[in-house]
Amino acid sequence: MCGIVAAVAGSNIVPILVEGLKKLEYRGYDSAGLAVCGREAIERVRSVGRVAELESAASGTAATSGVAHTRWATHGVPSERNAHPHISGSIAVVHNGIIENYESLRTELTAQGYIFTSETDTESIAHLIEATLKDEPDLFLAVQQACRRLQGAYAIAVIDHRHPETVVVARNGSPLLLGVTESGNYAASDASALLQVTRNMVYLENGDVAELTSQAVRIAQLDGTQVERPVHVSELSAAAVELGNYRHYMQKEIFEQPEALANTLEAIGGSKTVQPGLFGAQAEDLLAGTDSILILACGTSSHSGYTARYWIESIAGIPCTVEIASEYRYRSSVTNPRQLVVAISQSGETADTLAALRHAKALGQLNTLAICNVPESAIVRGCALRFITRAGPEIGVASTKAFTTQLAALFLLALATAKVKGRLGEDREQSFIEQMRHLPVAVSKVLDLEPKIEAWAKRFADKQHALFLGRGRHYPIALEGALKLKEISYIHAEAYPAGELKHGPLALVDANMPVISVAPNDDLLEKLKSNLQEVxxxxxxxxxxxxxxxxxxxxxxxxxxxxxxxxxLMSPILHVIPLQLLAYHAALVKGTDVDKPRNLAKSVTVE
Structure with missing residues (x-):
């Protein structure tokens, strides 16, 4: 869950490294560092805290090749000695992921005389590459050899002072891509870090090792086989990841939801019908043979899945199960080859969801669908079908527009499945399509409620706990509201189905416990009103x-x-908007760091 930037060019690359890290702070912000090939040796600058601290400390540093890193701590507390890059001899290494066999490597390398100065797993990589270089002086080949011994997930970038014209990177499990230009070549965890220099991206596959010089790139797999990876022109623009006139990225992304939904639903265009082909060329045949759906997701994405379960079962008439991805592959489950496995992830690189997807496929469940915001991601590439949500870059750690676009995609899935199953009448289908086209306008009207929600949020400044209630398809929306509040305001919040109040949570209710309820005018409203009276x-x-x-x-x-x-049926998409705004303004009142809440990171690429 860390962020990597690497560069080699014909001019000073330090400003590019620093600016790239700023775009990657959503991936981690416990500490940051950079290392460059200086005139006499590797020059390293590290700092605890945000990239701004590193930028100040690195003032005056200049070089034509280097690596940089912003960290979300896994092994070792946030501190300067645990911050990347890690140095061994003449090399410096940055790393994203977790090396599972680092302890045995540490023992072996210590016996060889290497001294460890940090608590990290990454330092084992640095010493391992340095040890390998004693027998294999070619950095590219040495990194290949060293990576064959690594167990776990990693993306790494390496420089060697003896070869300042070269950067070597490798990927297995953690995201890494290249940015290619005529005057330099770059690598990063995310395209947003490289838009400042190029939109031409090369997405590395698992097992790839790449050598970058200012003039060329070569890629090989761990066994030495040379490979070619295509260059993709990113659809992102540099402006898309700028804050603009908003105070925080979270606020910007909340207000981008009408546009994000419009872009996501552009797939239905002026059509009067929902085409299964929205999910891929094989979708119609695959959905026709589907007798149930399994959704795998984590965090906010799991809440979209729980909401979709109500839609899929009520509209399409087939069973739907939602599994927390981090739990799914660690229990014995009953497999069903006629089941559609849906993996939901904003980044498409969520380690737990990706591992759960691979586990399902290993069990013989090959009918798979990715619902994701990043077209080139590992989860998308690993699924037979795909739907790209087109939310645009989401920088704030607390997901907002990714969630509502996931809901829109899942509603389309419910309609497409129902249509293939012969359960969607023409009039009902047309009514749903008209509602979906109007959805961006409806969301814009909800956003107009922000001043009233801001006034409510001021009442939460001195609260320590909050309770969220919902019923039916709005219970997952209550879960999402509670998650948002606790993520960014640090107010402890829990969500329950309103009917469960009397089974325990009611014991918590008093004048100091605000209770937030989602109350749509549906067939459960009268029962909900009774629950509110209990409060x-x-x-x-x-x-x-x-x-x-x-x-x-x-x-x-x-x-x-x-x-x-x-x-x-689509009211959950509207009702989550005020809960997002409530969490945002409560966090403002409390003075927390909205976009970078403590202990969290955006793309959870470790288990």
């Missing part, structure tokens, strides 16, 4: 997000905010 009877203070036509009176202790319109 009021115990002195709890209610904050209710209701539809315009939901008959819930505002009174003392019951604060009401009404959404502009009721949206039927």
């Amino acid at each position: 009021r009877a115990r002195g709890g203070e209610l904050y209710v997000f209701a539809d315009a036509d939901a008959e819930i009176p505002e009174e003392e202790g019951v604060h009401m905010l009404r959404l502009p319109e009721h949206y039927g």
Whole structure:
């Protein structure tokens, strides 16, 4: 979950390294560092905290080749000695991932006389490459040999002061791509870090090792086989990852949701029908043979899956199971070759979800679908079918627009499956399509409620706990609201199905426990109103997000905010927007770091 940038060019690359790290801080921000091939030796600068600290410390450093890193700590506390790059002899290494056999390597290398100065697994890589160079002086070949001994996930970038014209990178499990230009070549964990210099990207495959010079790139696999990887022109623009006039990326991304949804739903265009081909050329035949759906996801993406379960079972009429990806492959499960396995991930590199997908395929479940925001990602490449959500870059750690676009994609999946199964009448299909086309406008109207939500958030500044309630397909929305609040405001928040109040959570309710409820005007509203009365009877203070036509009176202790319109089955997409805004403004009041909450990172590429 760390960020890597590497560069070799004909001019000073330090500003490019620093700017690239700034774009990758969402991947980790415990510490940062860079190393360059100086005139006499490797020059290294490291700092604890944000990239801004590193930028100040590196002022005056200049070189034509180097590597840089921003860290999310796994092995060892955030400190300067644990910060990357790690040096051994004349080489410096940065690393993303986890080396599972680092302890045995550490023991072996210590016996050879290497001294470890950090608690990290990465330092084992540095010493291993340095030891390999004693017998194989070619850096490219030495990195190949060393990587054959590494167990686990890694993306690494290496420089050697004896060969300042070269950077060598390698990938297995953790994301890494190259940026190619006529005057220099680059590597990074994410395309956003390289848009400052090029949109021409080469996506490395697992087992690739690449040698970069300012004039050329060569790629080989670990066994030495030379390979060619195509150059892709990234659709991203540098402006897409700029903050603009917003205070935080999270706020920017919340307000980008109408556009993100419009882009995602552009696939249905002016059509009057939902075409299964939206999910791939094989989709119609594959969906026709599907008798159930298994969704694999983590965190926010799992909440989109839980919401989709209601849609898939009610519209398509087939069973749907949602599994937390980090748990799925560690239990004995009953496989079904007629089941569609859906992997959901914003980045497409989420380690737990990718591992769960591979586990399902190893069990013989080969009918797979990726719902993802990154077209070239590992999860997309690993699935038979795919749907790209087109949310655009999401920099804030707390996911917002990725979530709502996932919901839109999953609703389309429910419709496409229902259509193939003969369960979607023409009138109903047309009604759903019209609603989906209107969705960006409906979301824009909800965003207009921000001033009222901001006023509510001020009441949360002195709270330590909060309870979220929802029923039916809005219970996962309550889960997502609680997650957002705890992620960025550090207010402890839990979510429950409202009917479960009397089975335990009601014991927590008092005047100091705000209770936030999602209250759409659906067939469960009357039961929800009874649950809300249970809260009021115990002195709890209610904050209710209701539809315009939901008959819930505002009174003392019951604060009401009404959404502009009721949206039927798709109302979860609208109801999550005010919960995102509530979390954002509560965090502002409390003064937390909205885009970079403590202990977290955006792309969870370690288990």
